Amino acid sequence: xxxxxGPGLRPPEDRLDLAWITDKAVQVLMFIGGISAxxxxxxxxxxxxxxxxxxxxxRFDFLEFFASIRWAPTSNxxxxxxxxALIVGTASVTxxxxxxxxxxxxxxxxxxxEFASGKTRETLKVLVEMLxxxxxxxxxxxxxxxMNGLIIDLFDVPIGxxxxxxxxxxxxxxxxxxxxxAEDALKAVPDRFREAAEAMGATKWQMIRQVIIPAARNGLxxxxxxxxxxxxxxxxxxxxxxxxxxxxxxxxFDSVRALTATIAAExxxxxVGSDHYGALFALGLFLFLxxxxxxxxxxxxxxxxxxx
Amino acid sequence: MVASSISVRTQKLNLWYGTFQALFDVDLxxxxxxxxxxxxxxxxxxxxxxxxxxxxxxxxxxxxxEGRVDIDGQNIYAEEIELAQLRKQVGMVxxxxxxxPISIRDNVLFGTRIHTPKADKLSKEQEEEVLEGAxxxxxxxxxxxxxxxxxxxxxxxxxxxxxxxxxxxxxxxxVILMDEPCSALDxxxxxxxxxxxxQMRGTYTIVLVTHNMAQARRASDECVFMLMGKMIxxxxxxxxxxxxxxxxxxxxxxxxxx
Numbered sequence: 001x002x003x004x005x006g007p008g009l010r011p012p013e014d015r016l017d018l019a020w021i022t023d024k025a026v027q028v029l030m031f032i033g034g035i036s037a038x039x040x041x042x043x044x045x046x047x048x049x050x051x052x053x054x055x056x057x058x059r060f061d062f063l064e065f066f067a068s069i070r071w072a073p074t075s076n077x078x079x080x081x082x083x084x085a086l087i088v089g090t091a092s093v094t095x096x097x098x099x100x101x102x103x104x105x106x107x108x109x110x111x112x113x114e115f116a117s118g119k120t121r122e123t124l125k126v127l128v129e130m131l132x133x134x135x136x137x138x139x140x141x142x143x144x145x146x147m148n149g150l151i152i153d154l155f156d157v158p159i160g161x162x163x164x165x166x167x168x169x170x171x172x173x174x175x176x177x178x179x180x181x182a183e184d185a186l187k188a189v190p191d192r193f194r195e196a197a198e199a200m201g202a203t204k205w206q207m208i209r210q211v212i213i214p215a216a217r218n219g220l221x222x223x224x225x226x227x228x229x230x231x232x233x234x235x236x237x238x239x240x241x242x243x244x245x246x247x248x249x250x251x252x253f254d255s256v257r258a259l260t261a262t263i264a265a266e267x268x269x270x271x272v273g274s275d276h277y278g279a280l281f282a283l284g285l286f287l288f289l290x291x292x293x294x295x296x297x298x299x300x301x302x303x304x305x306x307x308x
Numbered sequence: 309m310v311a312s313s314i315s316v317r318t319q320k321l322n323l324w325y326g327t328f329q330a331l332f333d334v335d336l337x338x339x340x341x342x343x344x345x346x347x348x349x350x351x352x353x354x355x356x357x358x359x360x361x362x363x364x365x366x367x368x369x370x371x372x373x374e375g376r377v378d379i380d381g382q383n384i385y386a387e388e389i390e391l392a393q394l395r396k397q398v399g400m401v402x403x404x405x406x407x408x409p410i411s412i413r414d415n416v417l418f419g420t421r422i423h424t425p426k427a428d429k430l431s432k433e434q435e436e437e438v439l440e441g442a443x444x445x446x447x448x449x450x451x452x453x454x455x456x457x458x459x460x461x462x463x464x465x466x467x468x469x470x471x472x473x474x475x476x477x478x479x480x481x482x483v484i485l486m487d488e489p490c491s492a493l494d495x496x497x498x499x500x501x502x503x504x505x506x507q508m509r510g511t512y513t514i515v516l517v518t519h520n521m522a523q524a525r526r527a528s529d530e531c532v533f534m535l536m537g538k539m540i541x542x543x544x545x546x547x548x549x550x551x552x553x554x555x556x557x558x559x560x561x562x563x564x565x566x
Contacts, residue, residue, distance in 0.1 A: 194367075211410070
């Protein structure tokens, strides 16, 4: 009598059946899908490095890039590559955007997570997700037409395409995704904490301020950071609403030009391999590093919450 | 002795979750200063009844309550009742220890802080006094006095549950509701918490929901047996377990169902 296999163990000769092959094939496919994100990121990074590095090594003047406001790559006699005005432009627009987006998005997240219930809540969540799906060129169009006129009329300034305009547009664009992430963070606070606070006689606001927000703090911080990252990287809407003028702004009514908008507007006009082309890639490299750092920080902050 | 005065009285208490009726005409009198346990099989309404006594049931939007619940002579379902005041007077301990995710110190002082108007804010010294008093009363002070600023959720479950009791005390509640306070604890921790509850007897009126008949038997003065949303029997614990009057009570405590 042959020895019967133990319960649950298949005899070895049966292993190579269809189910086994499918299982292995799916595993391999999932693995490829899983690591592809890493490969793509490294690929993009390598590509930008290759295009930008020769400029960085041969022509790059650290002082000029970060301290000069003269961005004149097409000058025949003396092309200069000062990115300070562009960096300040991006930063000022992002700053105004966050002033707009943080109260809106955190307020919306707290409302959806703690106050709204049933149908209201579901409707709001769907609406917020729909807002996140509006293409950025449409937002830029709104900035260029509606907001432009509105700012000119309201503040009596000569031009409405400026930091304020781009900041508001960008803030409204970033708010939905920030709301969604912030709401996830609030929802992740276990209900027993709410129950405990309510059973102690806390009012809704006392509970939100003293229990829910501190407990969700890391998630909320990362929502804000991702919003900042979004602001830094956004191109089309900023290009259309900011005025696209190289300028260190004195007030929110001045026009500026963003890093991203510069790349988008100029890359098509340059000769591949030229200094100008390389300089644009250096801008891209800088942007990539900044957004990468912001996103990494956001991720680390979220991980911090899980360790506690 | 004031043991004869009534602390919690329910009259014709009916409760619905949506269309499902969970309590039927419950008339109950709980004496002041003793431990009364509510027992009965799962789904009999004992937790629901307990959760009426501080109106925490109302967190679920679809609850409807009829009848009245008087605590210290005041109908808590009356319109002029403020929930914050009610919950200051009636504390609750939950099945799963639920200290807030803040420091041990802030947990104990949470109630005092939210119930004290800004103008009368306690000084640092007064707060320390309140803190030490409450933690001593639950026998936790010596264990945690060196780590008061640690996050409370890192304590052991036994310590967490004691902390959850301690944080009620600064508010000087008259009634403490306990919803299966030991069911998440191991036997040793259960013993410690039961001992604590027994020590608090006299100072507070304690209403204890339990699944564990042995616990009801050793840790309560009076016992209420419930079945299908109705109150079947309410007597002294010793009598209920030895000479139950109702045959359904007898069947339950002998383990014929439940």
